[in-house]
Amino acid sequence: MQRFEAVYEIESPRGIAHAAEVLAGEQSTGTFVRLALETDALRDRSGARIEAVEITGTSGVPALPSRSRGEVYERGRVTISWPEENTGPSLPNLMATVAGNLFELADISALRLTGLTLPEGFALANPGPRFGAEGTHRLAGVEGPLIGTIIKPSVGLSADETAALVGTLAGAGIDFIKDDELQANGRYCPLAQRVDAVMRVLNDHADRTGKKVMYAFNITDEIEAMWRHAEMLEKAGATCAMVSVIPVGLSGLRALRDRCALPIHGHRAGWGLFSRSPHIGIAFPVWQKLWRLAGADHLHVNGIANKFTEPDEVVAEAARAVQAPVCTGGPAHGAMPVFSSGQTVWQMAPSRRVLGNDDFIFCAGGGIMSHPGGPAAGVIALRQAADAAREGVEITEAARAQPELAAALTAFKRPEILL
Amino acid sequence: MQRFEAVYEIESPRGIAHAAEVLAGEQSTGTFVRLALETDALRDRSGARIEAVEITGTSGVPALPSRSRGEVYERGRVTISWPEENTGPSLPNLMATVAGNLFELADISALRLTGLTLPEGFALANPGPRFGAEGTHRLAGVEGPLIGTIIKPSVGLSADETAALVGTLAGAGIDFIKDDELQANGRYCPLAQRVDAVMRVLNDHADRTGKKVMYAFNITDEIEAMWRHAEMLEKAGATCAMVSVIPVGLSGLRALRDRCALPIHGHRAGWGLFSRSPHIGIAFPVWQKLWRLAGADHLHVNGIANKFTEPDEVVAEAARAVQAPVCTGGPAHGAMPVFSSGQTVWQMAPSRRVLGNDDFIFCAGGGIMSHPGGPAAGVIALRQAADAAREGVEITEAARAQPELAAALTAFKRPEILL
Numbered sequence: 001m002q003r004f005e006a007v008y009e010i011e012s013p014r015g016i017a018h019a020a021e022v023l024a025g026e027q028s029t030g031t032f033v034r035l036a037l038e039t040d041a042l043r044d045r046s047g048a049r050i051e052a053v054e055i056t057g058t059s060g061v062p063a064l065p066s067r068s069r070g071e072v073y074e075r076g077r078v079t080i081s082w083p084e085e086n087t088g089p090s091l092p093n094l095m096a097t098v099a100g101n102l103f104e105l106a107d108i109s110a111l112r113l114t115g116l117t118l119p120e121g122f123a124l125a126n127p128g129p130r131f132g133a134e135g136t137h138r139l140a141g142v143e144g145p146l147i148g149t150i151i152k153p154s155v156g157l158s159a160d161e162t163a164a165l166v167g168t169l170a171g172a173g174i175d176f177i178k179d180d181e182l183q184a185n186g187r188y189c190p191l192a193q194r195v196d197a198v199m200r201v202l203n204d205h206a207d208r209t210g211k212k213v214m215y216a217f218n219i220t221d222e223i224e225a226m227w228r229h230a231e232m233l234e235k236a237g238a239t240c241a242m243v244s245v246i247p248v249g250l251s252g253l254r255a256l257r258d259r260c261a262l263p264i265h266g267h268r269a270g271w272g273l274f275s276r277s278p279h280i281g282i283a284f285p286v287w288q289k290l291w292r293l294a295g296a297d298h299l300h301v302n303g304i305a306n307k308f309t310e311p312d313e314v315v316a317e318a319a320r321a322v323q324a325p326v327c328t329g330g331p332a333h334g335a336m337p338v339f340s341s342g343q344t345v346w347q348m349a350p351s352r353r354v355l356g357n358d359d360f361i362f363c364a365g366g367g368i369m370s371h372p373g374g375p376a377a378g379v380i381a382l383r384q385a386a387d388a389a390r391e392g393v394e395i396t397e398a399a400r401a402q403p404e405l406a407a408a409l410t411a412f413k414r415p416e417i418l419l
Numbered sequence: 420m421q422r423f424e425a426v427y428e429i430e431s432p433r434g435i436a437h438a439a440e441v442l443a444g445e446q447s448t449g450t451f452v453r454l455a456l457e458t459d460a461l462r463d464r465s466g467a468r469i470e471a472v473e474i475t476g477t478s479g480v481p482a483l484p485s486r487s488r489g490e491v492y493e494r495g496r497v498t499i500s501w502p503e504e505n506t507g508p509s510l511p512n513l514m515a516t517v518a519g520n521l522f523e524l525a526d527i528s529a530l531r532l533t534g535l536t537l538p539e540g541f542a543l544a545n546p547g548p549r550f551g552a553e554g555t556h557r558l559a560g561v562e563g564p565l566i567g568t569i570i571k572p573s574v575g576l577s578a579d580e581t582a583a584l585v586g587t588l589a590g591a592g593i594d595f596i597k598d599d600e601l602q603a604n605g606r607y608c609p610l611a612q613r614v615d616a617v618m619r620v621l622n623d624h625a626d627r628t629g630k631k632v633m634y635a636f637n638i639t640d641e642i643e644a645m646w647r648h649a650e651m652l653e654k655a656g657a658t659c660a661m662v663s664v665i666p667v668g669l670s671g672l673r674a675l676r677d678r679c680a681l682p683i684h685g686h687r688a689g690w691g692l693f694s695r696s697p698h699i700g701i702a703f704p705v706w707q708k709l710w711r712l713a714g715a716d717h718l719h720v721n722g723i724a725n726k727f728t729e730p731d732e733v734v735a736e737a738a739r740a741v742q743a744p745v746c747t748g749g750p751a752h753g754a755m756p757v758f759s760s761g762q763t764v765w766q767m768a769p770s771r772r773v774l775g776n777d778d779f780i781f782c783a784g785g786g787i788m789s790h791p792g793g794p795a796a797g798v799i800a801l802r803q804a805a806d807a808a809r810e811g812v813e814i815t816e817a818a819r820a821q822p823e824l825a826a827a828l829t830a831f832k833r834p835e836i837l838l
Contacts, residue, residue: 028573028601029572029574030572035571035572035788037576037580038575042575042576043575045575045607046607047575064695064696064697065697065728066728067727067728085606085607086574086603087603087604088605090603090604090639090640090641091641092639092640092663092666093603093639093666095663095666095689096600096603096639096665096686096688097601097603099689100600100688100689101689101691101727102691103689103691103692104690104691104694104695104721104727104728104729105691105727105728106726106727152454152457153449153454153456153457153465154447155447155448156461156462156466157456157461182447182505182516184505184507184509184515184516185506185509185512186505187504187507188464188504188505220509220512220515221511221670222509222511222670222674223670223671223673223674224674224677225509244511244514244515246514247514247515248511248669248671249666249668249669249670249671249672250666250668251641251666251667251668251670252642252667252668253668254641255641255642255670255671255674267515269520270515270518270520270522271520271522271523272521272522272523272524272699273522273693273701274692275523276522276523276699277483277696277699278483279696280692280696281692282692307525308520308524309486309523309524309525369454
């Protein structure tokens with residue numbers, strides 16, 4: 001029988017071994033009081049099982065407010081497994097099991113879900129990304145990393161203003177442009193008008209140059225609207241649909257995946273709620289598995305030396321996770337990590353080094369628009385940085401013969417990178 | 420122009436006023452560097468606005484790990500508003516705006532979303548609950564609070580074993596039964612078999628007694644599966660569908676609402692992740708508005724003196740919030756709070772007092788099954804407790820003439836209630 005397995009970092013006033021029992025019981029056959037119907041046979045068949053318990057330390061105070069109190073709060077790591085037959089390969093039910101009613105347990109004063117190992121049944125029954133890196137590279141007509149940017153200001157531009165900016169960016173040779181996640185289908189820039197205006201520019205550009213710039217239109221919305229809009233995008237010749245995955249949910253993303261003929265650009269707006277506290281949350285390598293299985297082709301991972309709060313090693317681990325096989329067997333369902341937030345030529349080599357390949361999207365804003373030679377020089381400099389990284393040439397070395405890269409290295413401050 | 424407004428409790432090493440600027444900028448027209456296109460007219464039209472800033476204290480250390488450091492971490496409350504026209508009344512886009520990329524801001528070392536005021540446009544454009552308390556009371560044929568229970572063990576029972584337990588509970592006079600949120604559509608208790616076996620029992624019971632016990636079948640799954648299963652429930656004569664709202668998402672819940680002819684029982688599995696930390700998260704009164712607008716008829720609020728970690732005043736506030744008008748105008752879209760977790764006759768009067776009405780579901784497990792007179796006496800005792808609460812009679816007073824209630828008061832320990 002196949003089982004899925006979750007790893008939790010927990011703290012408990014009653015000891016890690018006891019907390020593991022509570023967690024396994026509460027999330028499967030147990031109740032606060034053992035019932036007559038909870039036979040040994042039933043527990044053997046359907047119960048969660050404690051696979052490992054490791055104590056890592058203690059604390060004199062609880063990490064989070066807790067109804068249960070103790071003299072000492074033990075910290076550690078527990079591994080719990082469940083029979084796949086409890087839920088079948090259903091992602092929403094998997095989530096309700098491994099990340100359900102357990103963050104509130106009174107005997108647990110801190111809990112982070114840090115590991116998730118899934119048997120191949122999940123990779124076989126769920127669709128995963130339709131395009132992934134290979135399909136995205138093909139649609140964008142690019143072999144290296146996709147050099148991209150985000151339309152700013154995030155909201156407030158009209159459809160025509162957006163299209164004008166897109167024209168500038170396309171002219172600069174960019175590969176990928178996306179709506180900001182705040183750009184919805186509002187009154188001043190309705191999606192239909194935006195698609196019309198932007199695709200007129202990008203289709204014209206493609207006719208002239210042979211290069212179809214990939215634009216990720218934010219279609220985050222109700223299911224029927226997303227379906228309608230995905231179809232609208234396809235008809236307009238667009239090559240990417242963006243969605244904020246948390247609001248639409250696992251079931252929502254999967255429904256879009258089933259009827260969307262374009263790559264799905266998965267935005268993780270709201271992610272900080274899951275990641276910011278060391279005491280409660282879900283690690284990104286766990287979380288991203290669910291969204292990839294549901295169909296995300298691209299997933300945001302923040303950027304190396306970003307302007308938010310995640311340390312570089314967390315970003316590196318997140319990016320690698322998005323490319324790693326999603327289950328222990330079956331299709332790998334690899335997706336494409338998207339780096340963004342304060343990115344310039346300086347972060348290109350470290351980003352590529354983290355992955356060891358070019359299967360990523362690299363979004364820069366100021367890093368393109370503020371290049372002293374203008375946006376075209378900004379895009380060229382990033383591509384030069386990517387080429388140097390692929391060839392293993394130091395960026396300062398590569399800049400000697402490449403003036404755009406040299407200018408970027410001077411214009412943009414070298415960030416401190418801790419990798 | 421209508422605006423929606425969010426209140427955040429934040430901490431910042433750069434001061435609350437500065438943090439408010441960063442938050443409002445980042446979540447609307449701003450970028451790290453002000454762009455030429457970000458004109459004053461654009462900001463006036465589409466920008467977020469700081470409505471209030473209140474400083475409440477300081478701390479010498481950051482509440483959460485933070486890239487930005489300071490000598491003093493100021494704490495306070497800020498109110499930010501956005502034009503409704505940015506997103507329209509689209510719930511997923513509302514969520515991406517008020518609970519999006521802001522939990523990770525480097526200049527903010529703690530953030531909880533504690534208030535959300537929505538103009539009537541949201542109540543008019545979104546469907547809200549199809550049944551609410553009135554429809555639920557009608558379907559269940561009950562005037563007082565619905566006395567309910569949850570099938571335990573949570574997983575592992577076969578469809579026939581579940582139906583046998585349901586027969587016992589129906590015979591005991593119960594109003595409402597639900598699947599545990601861990602009970603999915605797995606191999607040992609497939610949903611179709613469970614519906615068939617359970618509804619045979621409940622339809623027979625209704626034929627004999629005129630009372631149709633409401634059973635909330637957990638249909639949490641992909642959209643197409645939920646639609647298929649909602650139809651299956653309706654055909655089988657079932658009167659409630661349950662869904663774990665977080666995994667299916669706002670868009671997923673709304674899609675179910677649009678094609679489900681039964682009340683939707685919203686389970687909040689995973690809620691602890693949003694609520695457990697005092698430093699990051701979303702307050703339940705905010706969070707529940709989104710799910711009600713999307714269509715939840717019932718929403719779990721934990722219980723007074725529960726076995727998890729939420730204090731009683733948090734549970735009380737949550738329960739009242741579920742019944743309060745969802746927007747500042749338009750339909751109220753009231754839903755029904757569901758109390759559960761370690762509930763016995765002792766918590767009935769406090770639960771009713773919190774609301775001032777009978778429009779709630781009261782789930783007890785041991786509080787019914789472990790009554791010394793058996794489950795039927797357990798249900799009778801809870802109903803006696805509800806009647807006493809409605810009539811304003813002290814429970815110990817009411818027990819004098821009602822032996823089932825008296826036995827329950829003796830059998831179950833009086834919990835400490837802090838309200």
